[in-house]
Structures are given as C-alpha cells and as structure tokens.
Amino acid sequence: MKQRIPEGFPRPVYDYRNNPLTREGFELGRKLFYDGRLSRDGYTACASCHQQFAAFSDFQHVFSHGADSRFTRRNAPPLFNLAWQKEFHLDGAINHLELQPLAPMTGQNEMNNTLDSIIARIKADAAYRKMFSSAFGSELVNTQRMLWALAQFTGNIVSADSKYDRVKKGKAAFNEWEQQGYLIFKERCADCHTEPLFTDLKYHNIGLAVDTFLNDFGRRDITGDKSDSLKFKTPSLRNISRTDPYMHDGRYWGLSTAIDHWQTRSASDTTADALILRGKPLEKMEVKYLVSFLHTLLDSSFLKDPMLADPVQGNMIHGPLQ
Amino acid sequence: MRFILHLLGALLILLPLTKVDLYAQQATGSVIIQLHHRVGERELEPDSAYKNSFGEQLIISRFRYYISNIEISDTVTRNTYRVSNQYFLVDEKDSGSKVLSLQLPAGQYNKISFLLGVDSLKNVSGIQTGALDPLRDMFWTWKSGYVMAKLEGRSSASTLPHHIFEYHIGGFNGAYNVLGRVELPLPAAIDIIPGKKVQVAVSADINKWFAGLHRLSIAEHPACTVEGQLAKRFSENYLQMFTIQSVSP
Secondary structure, three states, X not given: OOOOOOOOOOOOOOOOOOOOOOHHHHHHHHHHHOOHHHOOOOOOOHHHHOEXXXXXXXXXXXXXXXXXXXXXOOOOOOOOOHHHOOOEOOOOOEOOOOOOOHHHHHOOOOOOOOHHHHHHHHHOOHHHHHHHHHHHOOOOOOHHHHHHHHHHHHOOOOOOOOHHHHHHOOOOOOOHHHHHXXXXXXXXXXXXXXXXXXXXXXEEOOOOOOOOXXXXXXXXXXXXXXXXXXXXXXXXXXXHHHOOOEOOOOOEOOHHHHOOHHHHOOOOOOOOOXXXXXXXXXXXXXXXXXXXXXXXXXXXXXXXXXXHOOOOOOOOOXXXXX | XXXXXXXXXXXXXXXXXXXXXXXXXXXXXXXEEEEEEEEOOEEOOOOOEEEOOOOOEEEEEEEEEEEEEEEEEOOOOOOEEEOOOOEEEEEOOOHHHHEEEEEEEOEEEEEEEEEEOOOHHHXXXXXXXXXXXXXXXXXXXXXXXXXXXXXXXXXXXXXOHHHEEEEEEEOOOOOOOOOEEEEEEEEEEEEXXXXXXXXXXXXXXXXXXXXXXXXXXXXXOOEEOOOOHHHHHHHXXXXXXXXXEEXXX
C-alpha cells in the first residue's frame, strides 16, 4: 500500500520509513480506531470522539464524553492530513504521530485505560492475533506494533478532494461569491490558515479571552514560556462547515462568528497576534463571501470514503440524523 | 567510469558495516556494571526506613532511572568505546535490572560515563520498545517525553496526603533539560582481554537527591512531577549520586 499524498501537497513529515505501510497494517489500525475495548468502560473508541461524517471531529459537541461519563477539556479537533503535522493537540503537547494515541488511551477523561490492560484485551482476541501476525509477521502484540498500526490508519486519513481542490486543478469553477471569498481569504486569513493544508501549523493568540473556568492557556502550558500564553495551533479550515462548534473550547457556533477574529477578540488583550491587533473587523458582505468560500473546502468523498469507515458495519455511531 | 562510481558507492555503503563486522570478529571481553542503591552508608532494603541529611524520614517504594549512551574510554589514549542504542531501565525492585552487561573490544580503559536518562533524539522519534516501551510507566503521555528518573515513597516530613513524596524528573530540551552525563573515573586502568569479565560496582546514594548541588528537603518539596526549574535542580542533585565502589578483578 502506498501512502496517500495528494497532488500539490508538500512532503509529509511522517513518511512510514520506520513503519512500513501495508494494507494489513492499515486494516489493523482501522480496527483499533473503531474498537471501544481500548477504553476502560469498553465503549469509548477513538471513533466515539472522532466521527467520519464530522471529518473525524465530534459532531456538534462542545466537549466530548470520555469513558465513565467524564468530559474532555477541549473540543475534539477533526482528523485529516495528520502526516503533515509535526506536533499534535491544540497546544502541540505531542511530538509524534505514533505517540499521540497514548494520551487518549491513558487520559482519565478520555479512554481511562492502561497500556497493560489494552494489550491484554487485544492478546486475548484471536482475530486480533491473526491481524497482528499478517501485519507484522508474528502474533506478538506490544505497544509499538499497536501504535504503528494506528499510525498506518491515522496517517492515511487524507482530505484533498473538495471543490476548492477541483478548482485548483481546473476541473471546476468558483461561483462569484466563492471567488470573492477566496480573494478576501488570501488577504486576511492565509497568513495563518495557509494553503494547501489551510494551516501554517504554528501557534497564535487570536485574542480570545481566557475562559476562567477552564483556564486553558494553550501553548504556554507546554513551553512554560509566557509569550506563548493563549496561543493555539492554527486549525485547518478544510471541512470546516462540518466541525461546528469552533475554537479550542468550542465556544462559538456558526462560521460567521468563528471567522471574525477581529470582532471576537477581547479589547483588553494586547498580546494577541499583530495581524489581529492591527486588522479591523470584517464587513457584513465579506463574512458572507468568506463563508461561501469556506463551504468549498468540504470534501464529501472523504466523509464517505469506505476505506476510512468502521470495518464492522453497524458497530457505531451513525450519521447526523439518527 | 560509471561502473567505478557504482563500485565506489557500494563501498561507501559497506564501509560502516564492515567496521561493525570487524568489531564482532574482534575478540571481546566484558564489563559488568553492578549498581548498588544506598541511602548514605546504608544499603537500600524493601520497606526499611532511612534518614536523609535533613534528618527527614524516608521509606522508598519506587526508585527507577534510565541509563543510556554508555561510553568506556581511556583518557590517555583517547580510545573510546560507545555502547550505542542500548537503553537500560534500572529498577530497585528488579535485581536483574541492576546488572548492566557490556561487551567491548579488548584494550585498556580508565573511565566509564553514561547519560542519566533517554537522549533527546529518542524522545522525538516515535514509539519505541523494550526498555523504552511506554508500558514501563516512564513516559509522559499528555506531553511527549520520557521520565528520566523516578523516586517515590513516604516520609513523615511530607505534607502531602498519606505523607507521600513523589519525584518524576523529566524534560529533554530547552532551559530545563534534565539530561546530564555521569563521569566515573576508574580507580585504576582496567585491561579488557578476550574472555575476561571485569566487575565494576557502582553505588547510587539516594540521599544526594535531597542534598547534592542544591538543598531540597522533603518538607519543602514533597513532589515534583513536571518539567521546570525544580526538576532541573533535582537532576543536578541526582547526577551526583553515583560513585565507583570497587573494581574486580
């Protein structure tokens, strides 16, 4: 199996050099991603908080439900194009795609499990042992193989087939509003939400006042550097019309509020990014054009890609209208 | 011409391999490092109570640390043997883990040094296995990085619930990087000859965690479980805990 690398994308950061990609490894990763038994309560899979129809974010949830009825501290981000990221989580706490699953697996408010117990459950299952054997050449189940398999799946969740992408390839055309929106986008947004990933993968403070209940200072809590206070990783805007609510704490519903960082910034914050401090709020029509453009970033074939779907039919959460 | 270039290329690729092969063929001897855990003068035993230099009570329930990047060298000839890609998790509870067995080429050596912890590179290289498996409970899952050393227990001096103290020391980059090399000159040069085993007894004095370069009492610092200045200080203390106890034969 070949890594999915869309035309026009830069070279991925994660390239499977140390974790040779195979169809069997990918399938094992997919099974793990959809398996609730990885959590302590036996129900909370990765896919419980990352649903395909919601671009692998948590559909319409501000915070997600973890195992044993606890809540996450952040809004679950969508998952795609992860192989291009050097760091993970909204504050960049995790430095490698393979290591990321350790956080939800052992997080008390997520899957609340231990590695020992996850591995014991997998070992006890003959179907898994067979899959480990086809993926890695023997039935040995260990942390490394489990996380390699997960990375074979998560690293190939790729989204690059939206209308925008077709326009770029000359196979479709923007309508007038979308075109207007794209022009404004390039002027006002692209410095941070940079094409083709629609993120610069850096951390910025867009001036949102800190929620005094959550006290989430973002990047600062990782680097210990005061100047990183309230910085969060620029989220990609691909599939953005599917990932309501918005921001690290899901504080905004609806794109028109979420996109006007100049309107939503707290007047007392003088440490926000210069682009935000200097810019002026968007005009009413600009918001409308931008929202039209952002809708062209929806990749509907990705949301339905059978390769990324739950391998066990009827196992899990269904579409938005149940 | 083209052929020669290819040949050259092939040779260049083979070169590092042949070097390793030569080592393998070369008759080797071994050095066995045996670690002895103590508090001050007393050897550590399960569930016993000790005192640190502040007179604070210590009952130790967990003591573990990583040793990596071991080098055995000769300061006169500058001959150095690097033990690459071997990571040892030393655990007080596991006597086998306190014996580090190294094969090295014949020669004379008068110094042992090692990194206390897991080098930065391995902290950013994805999922590892063996001693570095996160299953070993020496890896921070909420923020990637290894815990280089852990010391846990109880002390009447601690103000925490159940009088516990807990030190998980980590941080592999930036200002609060806790990685450091421990340099242990041997009392006399050792001769490694084929088939010979040299035993080096190294002792690790836990008291140094509290009274090394800095004075860190349990009463004042009953816990340190995140990166930062305090972790850095604890590391500067524990880097001083090792001494050579004896070498034989």
